[in-house]
Amino acid sequence: MSREVLQGTLDLMVLRTLETMGPQHGFGLAKRILQVSEGILDLNQGTLYPALLRLEQRGWIKSRWGVSGNNRQAKFYELTARGRRQIATEAESWARTVALMNRFLRKSEP
Amino acid sequence: MIERLLHLFRRRRLERELDIEVQYHLEFLEAEYRERGPSFEAARLEARRHWRSSARSGGVSKSTRRSGGGDSMERYPVQFFTEHEHNQVLDRNSNLFWYRAYTAIADRRLEKRETEGKTPRRESILQRCRKEKRNMNSLETSKHPHDNSHCRYLPAPAYGPSDRRSGCQRVPAAGRLFACVTLMTTLSFAMLFFGSVVYAQQFEVASVRPSPPEALLESFVPTLNLAPGTTFHLRNRQLKELIQIAYGIGGKQIFGPRWLIDPPMAVWEIPRFDIEAKVPMNAKPQDGPMMLRELLAERFHLRAHNEERQITIYGIDLGKSGLKVRPNAGEGGASGCARSLFGQDGVTTAVCSNMTVAQLAQQLQTLSPAYFPEGPVVDKTGLRETYTFTLAWITLQQRDEGADGPSMFDAIEKLGMHLEKQKGKAEVLVVDNIDPKPTDN
Helix, strand or coil, X not given: CCCCCCXXXXXXXXXXXXXXXXXXXXXXXXXXXXXXCCCCCCCCHHHHHHHHHHHHHCCCEEEEEEECCCCCEEEEEEECHHHHHHHHHHHHHHHHHHHHHHHHHCXXXX | CHHHHHHHHCHHHHHHHHHHHHHHHHHHHHHHHHHHCCCHHHHHHHHHHHHHHHHHHCHHHHHHCCCCHHHHHCXXXXXXXXXXXXXXHHHCCCCHHHHHHHHHHHHHHHHHHHHHCCCCCHHXXXXXXXXXXXXXXXXXXXXXXXXXXXXXXXXCCCCCCECCCCCCECCCHHHHHHHHHHHHHHHHHHHHHHHHHHXXXXXXXXEEEECCHHHCCEEEEECCCCCCCCEEEEEEEEHHHHHHHHHCCCHHHEECCHHHHCCCCCHHHCCEEEEEEECCCCCCHHHXXXXXXXXXXXXXXXXXXXXXEEEEEEEEEECCXXXXXXXXXXXXXXXXXXXXXXXXHHCEEEEEEEECHHHHHXXXXXXXXXXXXXXXXXXXXXXXXXEEEEEEECCHHHHHXXXXXXXXXXXXXXCCXXXXXXXXXXXXXXXXXXXXXXXXX
């Protein structure tokens, strides 16, 4: 499987991870996504932080500065109400895409 | 839309925050790599490799626009970069990642130069910059890297306004007072912090007792990944083996008195010890070896130093057919090998839980030292995961007496790994002083 993040999927991954885990800093998010993807998606900072900025600009997540487990200042991201609604929308859209692609990829019946 | 507009106005702040975030991310990565095993320097290199790949992807450069790093980059004069590196920096002046990657390199080179005494220390640079404030305009226009450019070595200002032209700081009186208070507070915290680290590197309470004779056939050697607040148990090991465990080395890597290295007595007569010790609540997993070393120093008056020598090693690598054990999922709990000598058909078994291959390599030398008479066992697989498995083998003495059964080499092959004798450089420990008996509990 390709290690590239499929266009449009990263936003949903980040939103869903925040929904599951609650407020997280960027490094925590990257680790969790790596863990859930069983080592396939090792996001580099050049991918992750612009995505977080984009999501914040869209109002799906909000950030605040806090103190991490090792007593370092870190920016924590959390889901907003709009973000929660967006997960539902994106999940539905993704399900439709999968169903559509399955139709194309399904072998013709005998 | 409003949010986006606001972000446009807050561009400078956003970029500064992003800078901090990425720095934080990098520190985390470094810490993680260090915890996994490579040296500090290798960790920094690896972290920078990540950064470079980020930079090449171009993701951030598009969205963050100018990093504001251009001015700060000036602090590192051209002589700290190779020509190629410097061209890269110039080409991508706006790219935050390139900037950070190369400032990291420059930092390292600057430190090296400072330790070699080739450049003035930062303190004197600061003083000279203050004296030369009047000449700032000439500094600004100076193209020659050696021409007073030492002012540009200064770190970014922590307080007070800075003169962006030269990188020199203009420090107001109130700022100086604030800096003094901050420095004193930081020092107090640092003293408290380092005090707690020293405390964490010792067991809270520990008992060292001679092992009972009836325990000769059973032993337990834990790894030193000690969880805070737990009790560390170690049963039935010789003093030399305790040193091996504490320093993570093989029997052939220890040099010292003969009674320690090769005791002139039957195996069952060699003194063995049980250790029971309480791990402090503020201990970190990596403190384990240090705590055991401290205990040996306190109770056996062990003093030793390291040397590097060319010796024979036994390298563990992946077998041709690949690994035959699956990595553990999750953290798993206590790790170590429980050995049971001469079980069914004379086969000795060791049930090893939550072990990395590096830990296995270290433990093999105490589980079955006779198989590795010439040197230490060294992990060459590069695997970082933990595994749970059982080793089954017959001792070398049994084989010499004609018994049929798997050797330790066969036992390792069964896991999908391969053990082979090689020549290699390794660190050895030279014992300067040690007592055969521990002081009283």
